[in-house]
Amino acid sequence: MTDASTEVSSDATTEPIIELRHVTKSYPVKGSKEVFDALSDINLTIDRGEIFAIIGGSGAGKSTAVRLINALERPTSGQVFVEGVDLGTLRGKAIRSLRTRVSMVFQQFNLLNSRTVYANVDFALEVAGYPKAQRRNRIAELLHFVGLADKAWEYPTQLSGGQKQRVGIARALAANPSVLLADEATSALDPQTTNDVLTLLKRVNDEFGITVVVITHEMDVVRKLATRVAVLDKGRLVEEGDVYDVFAHPQARLTKSIVEDSLHGRPNAAETATLTARYTSGTFISVPIGEHTAVGDILADVTRSTDLGFEFVYGGISALQGRSVGNITLLLKGSDEAVAAAIARLRESTPEAEVLGSEGVAS
Ligand code: ADP
Numbered sequence: 001m002t003d004a005s006t007e008v009s010s011d012a013t014t015e016p017i018i019e020l021r022h023v024t025k026s027y028p029v030k031g032s033k034e035v036f037d038a039l040s041d042i043n044l045t046i047d048r049g050e051i052f053a054i055i056g057g058s059g060a061g062k063s064t065a066v067r068l069i070n071a072l073e074r075p076t077s078g079q080v081f082v083e084g085v086d087l088g089t090l091r092g093k094a095i096r097s098l099r100t101r102v103s104m105v106f107q108q109f110n111l112l113n114s115r116t117v118y119a120n121v122d123f124a125l126e127v128a129g130y131p132k133a134q135r136r137n138r139i140a141e142l143l144h145f146v147g148l149a150d151k152a153w154e155y156p157t158q159l160s161g162g163q164k165q166r167v168g169i170a171r172a173l174a175a176n177p178s179v180l181l182a183d184e185a186t187s188a189l190d191p192q193t194t195n196d197v198l199t200l201l202k203r204v205n206d207e208f209g210i211t212v213v214v215i216t217h218e219m220d221v222v223r224k225l226a227t228r229v230a231v232l233d234k235g236r237l238v239e240e241g242d243v244y245d246v247f248a249h250p251q252a253r254l255t256k257s258i259v260e261d262s263l264h265g266r267p268n269a270a271e272t273a274t275l276t277a278r279y280t281s282g283t284f285i286s287v288p289i290g291e292h293t294a295v296g297d298i299l300a301d302v303t304r305s306t307d308l309g310f311e312f313v314y315g316g317i318s319a320l321q322g323r324s325v326g327n328i329t330l331l332l333k334g335s336d337e338a339v340a341a342a343i344a345r346l347r348e349s350t351p352e353a354e355v356l357g358s359e360g361v362a363s
Contacts, residue, residue, distance in 0.1 A: 016081070017179060017211050018046040018069060023078035025064050038064040040235045041078070046228075048178075051205050051212045053222040053243070055258070056232035062215045065232070066183050069213070070102050071095050083178060100128045103177040107184035109164040111156040111171075117143065118152040121170050128175030142170040146200060162193035169200060173208070180204055183215045198225045219262035223247065223320060231255050247325045248290040249352075265289070265316040265327030272356050275313055275329070282311075282331040283339050284356035287346055289317050289326045298345045299330075306338035329356065 023042040026035035039061045046052045056062050067073040068080050071087045080087045082102060090098060111120050121139045130138065143149045146166040156164055165185060172180055182201060186194040202225060205212045214225060222229050222243060229246050231239040231254060238252035247263070250256040260266050266286050267275060275284060287295055302308045315328030332339045346353045 014047040016045045017048040017083055018044075018213070019079075019081040020044040020065075020068070021079045021081070023068065023075045023080060025061075025068060025073065026076040035076075037235050039068075039075075039232075042237050044230055044237065044240070046211065046213060048211055049205070049209050050228060051202070051214065051226045053214045053216060053226035053229040054232060055216055055219065055222055055229060057217055057254075059234070060217075060232040061235040062217075062232060063183070064235075066104075066181060066215055069179075069181060070104065071098055100175045101177050102179040102181055103172040103175070105165070105168045105172050105180060105182040105185045107187045109156070109161075109168045109188075111164060111167055113156050116153050116155055117148060117159070117167050117170075120156070120167055121174055124171040124174040130175060138174065139170075142173055145173070145203075146170045160193070161189050162196055165189065165193075165197050166200065169197075169204065173204065173210070176208075177210060179211045179213060181213050181215070184217070185214070186221060187216070187218070194221070195224070201225060219258045223262060223318075227321075231258075244321050244323055244325065247320055248288070248323075260327075263316060263318060263326050267314045267329055267356070271314065275331075275356075279311075279313065279331050282333040283343070284313070284329055284331055285343060285346060285353055286314075286327055286329045286356055287350050287353040289315075289324055289328060290350070291323045291325075293324075293350055295328065295330075295346065295349075298349060299342065302338065302342045302345055306341055307334045308338040308342050309333040310342070 020042050023039055024037055025039040026037050029036050054062055054065060068075055069082065071090060074088055082098060087098065112123065115123065118139055121142055122135055125135045125138060140149070143152055146169055148163060148166050148170065151159065151163060156167065159167070186197050189197060198221065201212055201214070204210050214221060216222065226243050228241065229243050230237055231252060233252065233254045239246060239250070239255045246255060247259055250259045272284070287293065289295070299308070299310055310333065311331045313329050313331045315326060317324050317326035317328065332342050343355060
């Protein structure tokens, strides 16, 4: 297949639903004439039907991006498109209509505590102008979908955090949006409840084809849910790609560090110090594991022709989108030649393989 035909077939299956073109958002700095760029020249395309994550630490610009995508604010320069429409051209009613097509799920749920679960969802339908006669069936359908059919007459204060977020999702789905924007939707939840809510968001995407955009500071959320990810660091887009590729081959410094934290595969400085104190001889090498990493074959090969010995001393390998990803640390032992040969072969196959500091290790 030629490049051209590949391009045609991929164009036929992907269609941008959200696009940021050279978006900068600046805020005035108090007490000065300076401005501060919360987002700086961001170019980003999110395709219809995908689960896209925007990740970054506190102050990275995530909430600013959300406010631009649902037209709560306008960029200082650049353009934001949703379903092909430049949001800068929208006024009044058209902005309200956009917000029914791009609906939100919030970290703090934002439910109306004085209304029942049923009435919370009903309110969203009312705001969206949904015909009154059809609301009852629609609400039943939505509550069934999120697993809260038996909670319709309870009040938010009677629900657990996970249940509240299910109501938040039912409400966000009420008017059949094109995009569900989940802003730190699981950040207030415990790990098990987080998994349940992530599973529900995946079903929203699978069963209704709704594009899900997840805003998060947690790489685990990205790993479990998203297909593509953009990494924001101090208002700049530092990395973007397929979730598997970003995990297997992170490029930006920030991405490397958040991937390491999430996979727990590579020892940090303190753990490396513990390892080097525990093992009194040998050389540590950390090898990122990807789909085609052949650590076993290489070690078997070098062991056959030299006096190489080795131990697995640290690491973890997970499955991501059905493919292996992780990192293992080996302690290589034997003659200098054998260890050098093993390092050379491992690096040849995985250039990111790294010999760890050997302080405390007797040579
Ligand atoms: P995140 O959601 O990733 O934590 P934000 O988008 O909230 O980041 O903020 C990015 C940066 O922009 C922060 O340094 C924040 O202080 C600044 N910022 C956000 N909103 C405003 C505002 N309305 N006025 C001034 N500065 C702001």
